[in-house]
Each structure stands twice: as C-alpha cells, then as structure tokens.
Amino acid sequence: MPPPRRREKALRHRLAELRGPEIPAKALDARALAALAANPGCRRRAILDGAGVNKAALASALGSPSVFGQSQFAFVRGNAFEAKVKADGGTELLRLAHEKLDRAAEPPAGAQVPDLTAQGPQGRTARTELALREAAEASGTWTLLDHPMLALDVAGSPAFLEPDAVVVHPDGSWTVVEIKSFPMLDGAADPAKVGAAARQAAVYVLALEQVAARLDPAPRVRHRILLVCPKDFSNLPTASAVDVRRQRAVTARQLARLTRIEEIADALPEGTCFSPELPAERLTEAVESVPATYAPECLSACELAFHCRDSSRAAGAVTSLGRPVRAELGGLTTVEDVLAAARGESGDPDDPAVAALRRAAALRAEALATTAAPEVAPCP
Numbered sequence: 001m002p003p004p005r006r007r008e009k010a011l012r013h014r015l016a017e018l019r020g021p022e023i024p025a026k027a028l029d030a031r032a033l034a035a036l037a038a039n040p041g042c043r044r045r046a047i048l049d050g051a052g053v054n055k056a057a058l059a060s061a062l063g064s065p066s067v068f069g070q071s072q073f074a075f076v077r078g079n080a081f082e083a084k085v086k087a088d089g090g091t092e093l094l095r096l097a098h099e100k101l102d103r104a105a106e107p108p109a110g111a112q113v114p115d116l117t118a119q120g121p122q123g124r125t126a127r128t129e130l131a132l133r134e135a136a137e138a139s140g141t142w143t144l145l146d147h148p149m150l151a152l153d154v155a156g157s158p159a160f161l162e163p164d165a166v167v168v169h170p171d172g173s174w175t176v177v178e179i180k181s182f183p184m185l186d187g188a189a190d191p192a193k194v195g196a197a198a199r200q201a202a203v204y205v206l207a208l209e210q211v212a213a214r215l216d217p218a219p220r221v222r223h224r225i226l227l228v229c230p231k232d233f234s235n236l237p238t239a240s241a242v243d244v245r246r247q248r249a250v251t252a253r254q255l256a257r258l259t260r261i262e263e264i265a266d267a268l269p270e271g272t273c274f275s276p277e278l279p280a281e282r283l284t285e286a287v288e289s290v291p292a293t294y295a296p297e298c299l300s301a302c303e304l305a306f307h308c309r310d311s312s313r314a315a316g317a318v319t320s321l322g323r324p325v326r327a328e329l330g331g332l333t334t335v336e337d338v339l340a341a342a343r344g345e346s347g348d349p350d351d352p353a354v355a356a357l358r359r360a361a362a363l364r365a366e367a368l369a370t371t372a373a374p375e376v377a378p379c380p
Ligand code: SF4
Pocket: 039, 042, 044, 045, 292, 293, 294, 295, 298, 302, 303, 304, 305, 306, 308
C-alpha cells in the first residue's frame, strides 16, 4: 500500500478528475455536511460532495435544476444583520455571549479580534488554529474569531467550514456562534429553523473538537452554542443558548458511517467525470454509475433531488415512498416485488412483510367485493 501522503495526493488528483478539468472545488458548508450526515447511505452525494462538485450546476446540466438557494433579498438582509451584530469589534455579540453563557466571567471589555486573513482554505485553517492556540494561552481575556476556517475530516477527505464566529471565553473554552436572520419572538424562534441551525452548529463543534484535540492541554469546546437572531420584528440582536449535544452525537455517528471517498472513487468506471460542461447523456451515465439512496427528504436537502426522484420512480424503487415505508418492507425493494408478494406470486410467506402484504391484499379484495355487490333489500 502506498504511504499516506502519496495516497492523499493520488486521491486529490482523482477527485479533481471527477470534478472536471480546471473546475475549482466547491467548498462544503456546514449545512451541506449536516445534510450529508442525514443520508449517510448515499454514495452518490458522498462522492459528489467529496470531489467538490457543484451539485446545483450538475442538476441543471442534467435537465433537473434544483430549487435551492436563498433569495437575494434574504441574503442582503442576513449580511446586514450579521454586520450589525459584529460591529464595533463584536461588542454586542460578546455582551450576548457573556449574558447567555458565562455570567460568572468578567464582562468582555477590550476583547481581542485577531486578523484571520490568509491565502486559500488551508492557509486560513492554519491561521485560525494559531489564533485559537494564542487565545487559549492568553487566559483571562475574551477573544472573538470572525469567520474562522475549520477543517473536518469527512470520509477521508478534508471539508473546510466557516462558522459565523467562535468566541474564546476567559477560561479558555470555545463557543460556536450562529447568526441567523429569522426572528426570535418573545425569546423563542421557529423550532424547525432552530433545529437546522443546531445541526449546522454541531458540525462546527465537531470540527473545533478536532482542533482542540491537537492542543495541550486541550481546551473545552462548549456544547451550548450561541444563536443570535433579530429580536421580535426589529433589527436588534438577541440571543439564546442552544444545547447541541444530541445533534453533535447524531452527526458524529452518521459521519463515521460514511463510506470512504477513496473506496467509492475506486469503484467508478475509468473516465467518469461530473463536469457540468459535458453533454447530458454522458453526465446521466456518470451520475447513474454511483448508487444513490433517494428518499423524499432529499427534496429539502440535496440539489440532485429531482434527478434522483425521477430515476428512483423509473426503477420502481420503494425508497421514493419514504423511509418509514421502506423500513416496513424489509427485503422488498421495488414496487413490482411488493405487488407480486401481495398477490402471492413471490416472497416467503414466513416473512412478516410478505405476510402483512397478503393479509392487506385479502382485506382489500374483501372490501372491494362488498362494495361492488351491495346487498339490495327486495322491494316491498
Ligand atoms: S438527492 Fe440523490 S444524491 Fe442527493 S442525497 Fe438524495 S439520493 Fe443522494
């Protein structure tokens, strides 16, 4: 087996080939990583994300454009709110961190805000790590890292992540900050949106834990993150501490279940390429050469959802009916298999799924027979 450095270089080369010549890798964000972790069985998504393929461009080139993306208005509003929260050296943000997470510490006057600019994602990651190390050593002060860059190993390939901010407390512990533009009304926000923010933050917590593990002594990464939102219907920031322990544990477990990118890449036919510049037929062939596990949940989490839904329906796969239905059907993977088992033409009668289908089919036939030939009372 070649040494790790050579293997890493060969993998990087192979992933660049899959992306297409001269096409820059699209960085994975925490939202994409959280979605990837939510469907760990999907090799198609894993290799496309691992290779840095722009899935939105790929979906358009396949003729099934995604409906993802934030409106320009929401984007501008989000940026303006974040700038307001971080204005004046992050005074308001640090005040909220002190109030919601660390009241026992000294108030954050004269906090450090290190410059994190560097060349490329690797350079920015190294610069962030240095700033975190320095902040951990300078105990007793507050430090705000504005848009740090963190690397997280995902299925054997590094993913670069950029949280909105990380706060270093006077005791040397670290907190992830998520700034969102959805409102917090009377101290509470839309639970679905808070859940999505918590899943993203959990990814950052995992990445920070990898950095902390390299330091001696390892600083504590807090599992309560700071969620900052506009207060009621104003543009004033307010915040809430969100416990992400559960999301962190689930994401860590799911990421560990991902098949290694190297293994998926090795199983692809020679010459496979996902460049959106290729003709649609070649792209379809390339995409279909990687197994996928489509589920209706993909519609809100993956840019390729319309393409995968069409392929899944064309193949009669039961996964397109949803994960709960799929789980009930055991080894029956296509609608055709399910119907044949229900009609008694195939399937093991001792299989609980087959037995339940036959019973359901019998009940249905009975109900239809009763409806088709109702008992008519004779005329008096
Ligand atoms: S839409 Fe397709 S590629 Fe994306 S996660 Fe679902 S099955 Fe995988």
